[in-house]
Amino acid sequence: MIIKEIQNMTLCALKQGMKDKDFTSLEITEVLLSRINGLGATLNAFITVTAEQAIKEAKDADKLIATGKDKPLLGLPIAHKDLFCTDGVLTSCASKMLHNFIPPYDASVVKNLKASGAIMLGKTNMDEFAMGSSNETSYYGPVKNPWNLDLSPGGSSGGSATAVAACLVPAATGTDTGGSIRQPAALTGITGIKPTYGRVSRFGMIAFASSLDQGGVFTRSVEDAALLLGEMAGFDENDSTSVDVPVPDYLGGINQPVKGLKIGLVRQHFDAGLDDDNAIAVKEALDVLKDQGAVIIDIDLPNIELSVPTYYVVASAECSSNLSRYDGVRFGYRAENYKDLNEFYCKTRGEGFGAEVKRRIMTGTYVLSAGYYDAYYLKAQKVRQLISQDFKKAFEKVDLIAGPTTPSPAFSLGAKMDDPIEMYLNDIYTIGANLAGLPGMSIPCGFVNGLPVGLQLVGKHFGEESLLQCGHHYQQATDWHLQIPEQFK
Amino acid sequence: MSLNKEQIKYLAILSRMDIQDSEIKDVVDKLSRIVEFVDQLQAVSTEGTEPMAHPLEQGQRLRIDKVTEDNQREKIQLNANETNNGMYLVPKVID
Numbered sequence: 001m002i003i004k005e006i007q008n009m010t011l012c013a014l015k016q017g018m019k020d021k022d023f024t025s026l027e028i029t030e031v032l033l034s035r036i037n038g039l040g041a042t043l044n045a046f047i048t049v050t051a052e053q054a055i056k057e058a059k060d061a062d063k064l065i066a067t068g069k070d071k072p073l074l075g076l077p078i079a080h081k082d083l084f085c086t087d088g089v090l091t092s093c094a095s096k097m098l099h100n101f102i103p104p105y106d107a108s109v110v111k112n113l114k115a116s117g118a119i120m121l122g123k124t125n126m127d128e129f130a131m132g133s134s135n136e137t138s139y140y141g142p143v144k145n146p147w148n149l150d151l152s153p154g155g156s157s158g159g160s161a162t163a164v165a166a167c168l169v170p171a172a173t174g175t176d177t178g179g180s181i182r183q184p185a186a187l188t189g190i191t192g193i194k195p196t197y198g199r200v201s202r203f204g205m206i207a208f209a210s211s212l213d214q215g216g217v218f219t220r221s222v223e224d225a226a227l228l229l230g231e232m233a234g235f236d237e238n239d240s241t242s243v244d245v246p247v248p249d250y251l252g253g254i255n256q257p258v259k260g261l262k263i264g265l266v267r268q269h270f271d272a273g274l275d276d277d278n279a280i281a282v283k284e285a286l287d288v289l290k291d292q293g294a295v296i297i298d299i300d301l302p303n304i305e306l307s308v309p310t311y312y313v314v315a316s317a318e319c320s321s322n323l324s325r326y327d328g329v330r331f332g333y334r335a336e337n338y339k340d341l342n343e344f345y346c347k348t349r350g351e352g353f354g355a356e357v358k359r360r361i362m363t364g365t366y367v368l369s370a371g372y373y374d375a376y377y378l379k380a381q382k383v384r385q386l387i388s389q390d391f392k393k394a395f396e397k398v399d400l401i402a403g404p405t406t407p408s409p410a411f412s413l414g415a416k417m418d419d420p421i422e423m424y425l426n427d428i429y430t431i432g433a434n435l436a437g438l439p440g441m442s443i444p445c446g447f448v449n450g451l452p453v454g455l456q457l458v459g460k461h462f463g464e465e466s467l468l469q470c471g472h473h474y475q476q477a478t479d480w481h482l483q484i485p486e487q488f489k
Numbered sequence: 490m491s492l493n494k495e496q497i498k499y500l501a502i503l504s505r506m507d508i509q510d511s512e513i514k515d516v517v518d519k520l521s522r523i524v525e526f527v528d529q530l531q532a533v534s535t536e537g538t539e540p541m542a543h544p545l546e547q548g549q550r551l552r553i554d555k556v557t558e559d560n561q562r563e564k565i566q567l568n569a570n571e572t573n574n575g576m577y578l579v580p581k582v583i584d
Contacts, residue, residue, distance in 0.1 A: 104564040197544040211544060240550055241543070309527040320504065327505075329577050331568035341580045342505070350507025358508070359516065362500045363523055366492075369503065379530050381540030386533070388541055420519050421526050437544020461545060 006031045007167045008484060011076050011224040014170060018065060018075055025065065025075030025119065029058040032077055032121060032169055039488065040168040043144045045159040047082045048090050049122040057119045064117075072231055074117030079172040081160050082123040083130055084110050084215070085204040089120075093206045094138035095128045097326050097333045097352035107204025108236045109173060109215050116231040121169055124159030128354045129323065130180055130208045132156050133426045134416060137356040142413050145188060146485040147451055151410040154184035154426075157218070161188040164218045166488040171219045171228050175205060177212045178311050179405075179430025182442035185218055186405035186454025189444045189483060191471065192218045193225050196462050197437035198243035200229075201236035209318035210241070212311075212434040221481055222443060222471035226250035229464065248465055254472045259293030261470060263457075264398035268304050269429055275408040278453050281446030282404045285455045288477050289402075289470065297398055301390045306383050307431040308424055313367050313380035314435070319357075320364025326352060359420065388436040395460050400470060404429055405442040405454035433458045441467045444480040452483070491521035 006028050009017065017023055033051050040046075054077065061075035085091050085103035087110075092098045106114065114120070127137040135143040135158030143158040145151040146166035153162045157174030161184035164172050174181040176194035185192025193216045200215040207213060215232065219225045230251055235244040265286065270279055286296055328334035328348030335347035353361070367376035394401060406426060416423040433440035438458050445455035455474070459467045475481050497517050501508040508516055562575055571578040 101568055104561055104567070198547070211542070237552065241547065243545065243547070303533075306530065306533060309530050312523060313527050313530070324505075328570065329579055330565075334570040338580060341582055344580050345505040346501075346507045349505055350501075350509070353506065355512070355515070358504075358506060359519055359523070361504050361506065362497070362516070362520060365500050365504045366496075366520075366524065367527075369500075375531065376527065378540055379533075379535065380527070381542065382535035382538045383530055383533055385538050385541035386535065388544070419522075421522055424526075435544070 007035060009170065010221045011170050011219065011227055012221070014076055025058040025061040026055065028075070029054050029077055029119060029121070036121065036168045040163070040166055042149065043146060043162050043166055044141055045125055045143050045163040045166070045168060046079070046122045047092055047094065047125050047140050047159070050089055050120055054119050054121050061117060061119065071117035072227065073113060075119065076117065077119045077121050077169055078113065079121050079124050079160060079163050079169045080110060081126055081157050081172065081174050083126060083175055083206045084173060085206070086110055086120070086123065089123065091123065091206070092139070093129050094126045094140055095352070095354065095357070096139045099139065099333060101331050103204070105204060108201035108238060109232045110204065112232050112234065124157070124163055124172055126159055127156035128357050129206070130156040130175055130177055131319070131356050131360050133179070133183060133423050134413070135159065136413060136417055137354055139354060144413070145410050146488050147189065147410065150412055152187070152413050154187035154410065156180040158184050160218050161185055161190060161192065164220060165190050165485065167484060171217060171224055173215060173232070174218055175213055175215050176434065177209050177315060178434050179427040181216045181218065182405050182430045182440055182454070182456060183427060185442040187410040187452065189452030189480070190218055190220055191222050191225050191441070191443050191481060192216065193229060193441040193464070193467065194433065194439065195229060195233060195464050196439045198241050199233050199439070199462065199464065201239040201242050203236055203238035207322040209315040210322060211318060212315060222468055222475050223251065223254060225441070226254050226468045226472070245462055250465060250468050253465055254468055256469045257293065258289060258470050258473045261294045261400065261466065262297055262398040263289060263294050264297050264299035264394055264401045266301050266304065266401060266403050267298055268301055269403040273407050273428065274404055275448065277448040278404050278408055281448065281453050282455055285445035285474065286402060288474060292473050292477065294470070299394045299398060299401065301394060301432065303383065303386045303390050304432050307387055307435055308428055310380045310383045310387065310435060311431045312363065312424060313376050314384060316360045316364035317368050317377050318364070320361045320368065323357070323361055328352070384435050387432055391432065391436045391438060399466055401458040403456055405456040409448045409451035409453050429456060437461065439464045439467055441471055443471045443474060444483070446480055452480070492517060492524060
């Protein structure tokens, strides 16, 4: 009976359970490890399971608990996206290029959560170098959606989302460059938050597009997201774009009422392209918030439809620069049989990167190359400014912006692999927040054909608190976030 | 604008990345579609708009230039394919 309860419990409930001596951290860890290796194995959510280390850490946590010690996450199990460097543990970024990379240090996010007492159960699968929206570009094979194993969980943090949705772990970290936390959270029916750019340190996070990348969390409740985000966020000297702004007590402030909160509904989000049933679910969610006292105001983001092409210029350009470090010399994959240094580089990179990563590197190289820089890269950075100004104007009228996270529920594995543009357009509602550096969160707001869909909330810079408060109130009035896929109950 | 096979081969050289003959048709096709897709930006009026380099319009933070870490050469070089005497080995560069 306890086993059944443990797997479905949130971080906050597990913490209380340990405090009440209902179970130990070791018991929690053992229950979840057996799920990961048993029922969960078919999902391919993990690249590495760190069972031995987790059990040791759980025993240590139990000893501390027994002596009356407390830390915010003491004894609580989590998983990390395989993009966060973990000292002594394989960090592959789901690429052949890093299939043998053992970092000599912990990412700041990993370090912060460890210092707060969290236990790592393993490293989760993802799209190669976080480039993808379906988790199909992984060198380790696609992740499956626990709501239907023929469907994609979304990406790029698909392994983290699936692991949380299938109750293999109560929470996991992720990263979001264009929607890689919010889109998979929506498609697997869980909560996912991408904070403000600079809120969470990027030190030790393997870079894809540095002006857009931001770490965040997946959980099964907004309350848990507040707890976890509070522990991982904060200024870090090791990240030159980390922002020195105090981290509020997200969890402590979560009950602030939403009465009078002004929520903007983006007219452009309800144009063609949005699935009808998805639109209904989002509008019903806003009715719930209206009943709680929020005020819904129509707003415009006139340039938002340009966010996808802008993103694919900016992100590809940054990716082509960032990924130039993979040369086969200091770490990672190295080709065999070469006659000189140039061939050594070309073979190593040609064999080490997958098709999608190569396409993005070449797109980036193209838009940065002589004769094209002004027309593509500089132009995109100007359009990015326009998109960002649209958000600024909107936030003069509203506190939050709400809308759908994705155009439709989860799609079949393989369905969009032949058409890069169709795949990219899956992130149409999420990319704007990355371009403008704004915090965004997806929470489950209903089901379409038995599949979960998400409500996206976007806040002002460093406005995570109002996202969490609004999401928490919504979850007090609804039970979408409590639904668990039949096969994984 | 669509790209041709020669342009793709040149981009592969600039990117120091082998593209196999079996891959090239797919790369030409998909990259052309991506470039055509991003071409829609050309029609946007951006006159008088400053390019945006940082989401929070922050400048570069500086710090005092002092040693903050111990030397971990051996641990770091565990990831290298070939080292000798603390140095990374690459194919011969100068005859």
